[in-house]
Amino acid sequence: MAKTGNIIRKKSTKTYVFSYALIVGFWAVVQIMGHMGLLSSKMLGLLIPICAYAIMAVSLNLVVGFLGELSLGHAAFMLSGATAGVVFYNGAGLNMPQVPRVIITLIIGAAAAGLFGVIVGVPVLRFSGDYLAIVTLAFCQILKNVLSTTYLGVDSKGVHLALEQSSFRLEPGAKPLIKGAQPISGINKISPDMMISFTVGIVLLLLTVTFVLNLMNSRAGRAITAIRDDEIAAKSIGINLTRYKLMAFISSAVFAGLAGVIYVLNLSTLDFKKYDYNLSINVLVMVVLGGMGNVPGSIIAAALLTLLPELLRDFSQYRMFIYSIVLIVIMLFNQAPVFVQLRQRLAAKLRGNRQMPEETVETADAGYFEAKKSGKEEE
């Protein structure tokens, strides 16, 4: 009896070990290469984006992979975290020592994204499927457009907020924090040393991964996956659907907020226009590519898809073409029945044919067809 419990635990332990090894390994390799001077400035510039996108993908996986709901608004949470963070960073936090300044910025970014998650989540989670996708997408566009017409600044008379330039007046000398559609620029980096900033990114990624894995391997996580697999059964067992859907949605938003903060602090500018559905879809592609509910997969896919366009820069006009081909090939390898069977056979051979395959695709597993002996509900 203890044995079977152990098999399951072993499987989740494997995921933990693999995820941590992946992240720490990545960090170590970068440190070594950095000290040997093997990283170009272009590569150095990608380190934080890789961390940020990995956090985005892992957190979106919570909603798409584990909860099974399609959200196309993940960029909005990133943007809300980034904006709130930068407003503090360049405003009240401007003259603080750097360490508490960054920490508070991160907290504010996460909180703002979480709050936006609540505002969006409560009305939106009544929908599911295509409807949820469209509504989240709409929220994403709304936030981007509203921020593009927002003017915010502080002077000796207090805080000024306007939605039109004409009604926005600051005392001479006071610096506006948000200037409508103009990108916010002049954001200091976390640290002039890229390796320190990168370490902050890695720590945040570790935090995200730990949170997501721990959550999913606990009571709340089981409730979330149960809802994904069968809402009606989950309801009948006494699971509060709204509560757990919101839990997944808001947690996911909080981490997207963190990702937003480190991303803009690294980039030094915040251009609202960049945070549209394209970005949401890019993150979604990472999740799908890495595998639904597969945390290390999300990290690998995020790193790969962030690096790939840069690595392909030499091919100039063929860049996006090759990028798309690579996407299709990976997707085929992950999902096409021929490849899946091939992988399963290989895995079975490796295991010496003793066990049932751990991975089974729905269309090709024995339980599936035999389990289809289900009449429709009577009424």
Place this chain on the structure above:
Amino acid sequence: MALLEVTNLGISFGGLQAVSGFRLSVDSGHLYGLIGPNGAGKTTAFNMLTGMYEPDEGKIILDGVDITGKSPEFISKAGIARTFQNIRLFKRMSVLDNVKVGMHNKVPYGMWHGVLRDGVFRAKEKEMDQRAMNLLEVFGIADKAGHVASQLPYGEQRKLEICRALASEPKLLLLDEPAAGMNPNETIELRETVRKVRDDFGIAILLIEHDMKFVMGICEEITVLEYGKIIAHGDPETVSNDPRVIAAYLGGDDD
């Protein structure tokens, strides 16, 4: 007083009266059958008892608590668990996790205990693992605990669904066509399992089933529905000899 007391329950969908005047009285520890032609409203009755549908009229009292029109969550906590006609397992989760989800409200702990993996988390998880394995043991599928639920053969999926329902420690278990798609021998085995569940767990069981050997061999009391109305009620002997039941449901004895 009976464990479950249902009076004058009715519901209609778009003007069509699906169930009306439904009443039921199930004592604790009893095995009770609900039979009737396809489309008679049996599953609809189950859906009202479990809070999936809100009845238009009538009352459902479970162990002294009025659960009429309450949410499935409330009713699950109050002590009713069910299985489904077309098995509804959490297909991509492990067998063990399916049962542990069933304990959702029985062994609760907050989200942060799980995220921080503290002592509470470890103690509760250990308790759940143990209880779940014991349940799986009873049904003889403990060795499959690590499998993905959809990998189980059909008969074991039915068993797992019952396990999951029992994990919430219900006072009343509703089984919707538990023997559907089983051959006669598997049905006999299932009959023993159901009886064992009643005896070991001391709970009442209300079941919908078309396999008459199964129903007659196990139920102590039977209610027959046709077109949403009760047409007969009593012990298996009485019901199976009732001319209206024979005409509407059993058919002539020509096989």
Place this chain on the structure above:
Amino acid sequence: MGELLKVENLNVYYGSIHAIKDLSLTVNEGEIVTMIGANGAGKTTTMHAISGLLKPRSGSITYDGHLISRMDAYKIVTLGLAQCPEGRRVFSGLTVHENLELGAYSRKDSKAAVEDDFNMVFELLPRLKERRNQLAGTLSGGEQQMLAMGRALMSKPRMLLLDEPSMGLSPLLVKEIFRTIKRVNENGVTVLLVEQNAKMALNIANRGYVIETGSITMEGKASDLADDPKVKQAYLGGAA
């Protein structure tokens, strides 16, 4: 009566699970042949392989002289081998009539011939006639089962694969559905039937196969199988 369907040394895998092992069976023109066996024995898998929903790893399936083991499901239907899947899969948003029309979709003959077959189906399944303008989703379970069968018949099959037609039906409807199968067969349609209700199945079948963990372990005349003590013990609830 020649061989209409011949399955030889069929092997089907799900990943590394060997679900069907060297299974062979034949169905002659005009017969009702039944496959009985426990859950998970491989009955439905065999059916899926025959109807082209699954591709076997090895072995051959020949129907009316055509090798169909590598053919796509829709092409197999056009050869006159129709499948009536378990679980009453009807198009619930369409009316009974429209469901039946879709059954005739793969046919290329005249409207009049299709009209004839409507009448044939309504004669065999009079309940469907009463409900011809009702949405399929609003039918009761038994009626949906009959509709699924009617739809399969509309493709004017020479052979019909039936997977658990009695599942979830009341005793009265179970009898009716078996009577219908018998009538369909008398109209010249060859039937391969998978059933949990082995007693009823053997009752109407000419021959039967017993399948256990992916292999045929017994075959013979249906009446002989029904009298066989081992079959009685294992599949007819003989112990009770």
